[in-house]
Amino acid sequence: MxxxxxxxxxxxxxxxxxxxxxxxxxxxxxxxxxxxxxxxxxxxxxxxxxxxxxxxxxxxxxxxxxxxxxxxxxxxxxxxxxxxxEPVQRTPPRNGLLLRLFFGRFLGSDTCRALLEQARCDAEQRLATLESLHTAIAAEDTAEQRSYSLITVSAGEHSARAAIAWADEALAMLDGDASRT
Amino acid sequence: MxxxxxxxxxxxxxxxxxxxxxxxxxxxxxxxxxxxxxxxxxxxxxxxxxxxxxxxxxxxxxxxxxxxxxxxxxxxxxxxxxxxxEPVQRTPPRNGLLLRLFFGRFLGSDTCRALLEQARCDAEQRLATLESLHTAIAAEDTAEQRSYSLITVSAGEHSARAAIAWADEALAMLDGDASRT
DNA sequence: ATCGACATGTAAGTCGTTACATGATTAG
DNA sequence: CTAATCATGTAACGACTTACATGTCGAT
The missing domain is CATH 1.10.10.10 (Winged helix-like DNA-binding domain superfamily/Winged helix DNA-binding domain)
Incomplete structure (x- = not known):
């Protein structure tokens, strides 16, 4: 039902x-x-x-x-x-990467660095895919659909860029910790 | 098991x-x-x-x-x-807001604008909460945990800022559509 | 005395993935 | 001919939410 x-x-x-x-x-x-x-x-x-x-x-x-x-x-x-x-129903957040990083002291900073580098890499790939999709939509979609397609693709691009910036910042933070040892 | x-x-x-x-x-x-x-x-x-x-x-x-x-x-x-x-297991994405916006032509641009404004507002609140948490962590957590806590909070901040920028961009895009009518 | 926070647990039901079983069609 | 892709469906299981049932403790 x-x-x-x-x-x-x-x-x-x-x-x-x-x-x-x-x-x-x-x-x-x-x-x-x-x-x-x-x-x-x-x-x-x-x-x-x-x-x-x-x-x-x-x-x-x-x-x-x-x-x-x-x-x-x-x-x-x-x-x-x-x-x-109907109102948007949000699913409770479940970010396995952040869960691991939060308990990073058990993993050690090298493993955390590796996770962050992987995340950065994934985000860059996602960004590249979305950017090519972005130009494809500009050419292919009808005028009525175009803006709505672009809005959703743009959300992904913003999120991917944020992920890259965050990973860089986090990696710098871990490097700062290490150099202060 | x-x-x-x-x-x-x-x-x-x-x-x-x-x-x-x-x-x-x-x-x-x-x-x-x-x-x-x-x-x-x-x-x-x-x-x-x-x-x-x-x-x-x-x-x-x-x-x-x-x-x-x-x-x-x-x-x-x-x-x-x-x-x-163990490797991070990613849950398949399920973004109800983007699902609605993608089919925005059925909702009409006014409803989409309202959804975006709501999303922007939510993101700003989330950002404010995270920023205050950010300063609290700097004071409270032990040195060992601090960086890891900051990394996860920072992820939320980056994501919230990205959501705000995206919502603004999307709202501008819909306004552009309207003015071209 | 009663309200709200602390505390434990279960049952019912929803939600969702994966793997399996099966077969048609097409490209090489 | 044979491998890949198209195509349909089910069964078993795993995960998760919600609501309920029950009770303790401290403060007002």
Missing amino acids: KRTRQTTIAVLGALSLEPMTGYAVHEAIRSTLGHFWGESVGQIYPALAELERQGLVRRQHGTRSGSSTFAITADGEARLKELLG | KRTRQTTIAVLGALSLEPMTGYAVHEAIRSTLGHFWGESVGQIYPALAELERQGLVRRQHGTRSGSSTFAITADGEARLKELLG
Whole structure:
């Protein structure tokens, strides 16, 4: 009954872009919403079945045998608008990296340095990916979608740059500790 | 058996600071690790029972009837070090705000503006809290813990500042769209 | 005496991932 | 022909939240 609102939003949202198969919904979420949203296969198909039961999506015969294409219905679009209007529910924070660094005195400063360097490296890669996505969106998206796509990509870029600056600062702090020994 | 490693780290970590009751563990996690880690009551007590069974914490008679104080054992400290050394496992991202903004064309730009203003406001509050925590740490923590505490607080500050800058940029982008109409 | 903080624990249910089982289609 | 990708689904398990039930202690 209460099959996760948030998953419903992601699935209906993906189908609001164009009709597609369950597999493609998963791919679309991974590739387009990937920087800020994840869904596993095990969620997609039950969610689609439930949405079909509620008449929010329509299942059509797919191009290949055994496959189905799902399209959002008018009711589905209305429901999507409704769900988007609900207050944002925040998941409790769970940052494994910070948890480790907080207890850094057990790990030793060398291991912490390594963690920070890895984090910096990850953030730089993320930033590079997002920057190329940024230019792709400017070229590809329709005017109506463009700003909203850019806003979400920009959030990732700001966050990645902050992570890089933070890692540098933290590494400098650990170096300061070491030199004062 | 595999009672969540991550919860185990948080609980053992809290007890590594000083012996305390289960209630206090929960409070310590909320107040000290709160910006980057959350645990609910329903996790704490089963986790403590499991840790006791494994001899990683020792239960002592508490000051009040029916209460127990838990202290980390030598085995527990060893286990904590071991767990901290395991690779950081990242949870798939789930940002409800970005999910809504991505589908902003269904919400309308006014609602999106409101969401962004709220996010900016939240980030500013978070920043203020973290800044005061920052100065408190400089005064209170021991030299050994200080840098590690500062690193985690600093991560929150960088992230909050990035959120503010992003919200401003996004609001400007939506205003640009509107003025071009 | 009663209110709020301290304290412990469980049960029910939601949420979500992973792995498995299965098969069609396409590119090399 | 065969490997990769497309495609659908389920089952088992693990994680986590919330609400409930219960009781102690200190302050007003």
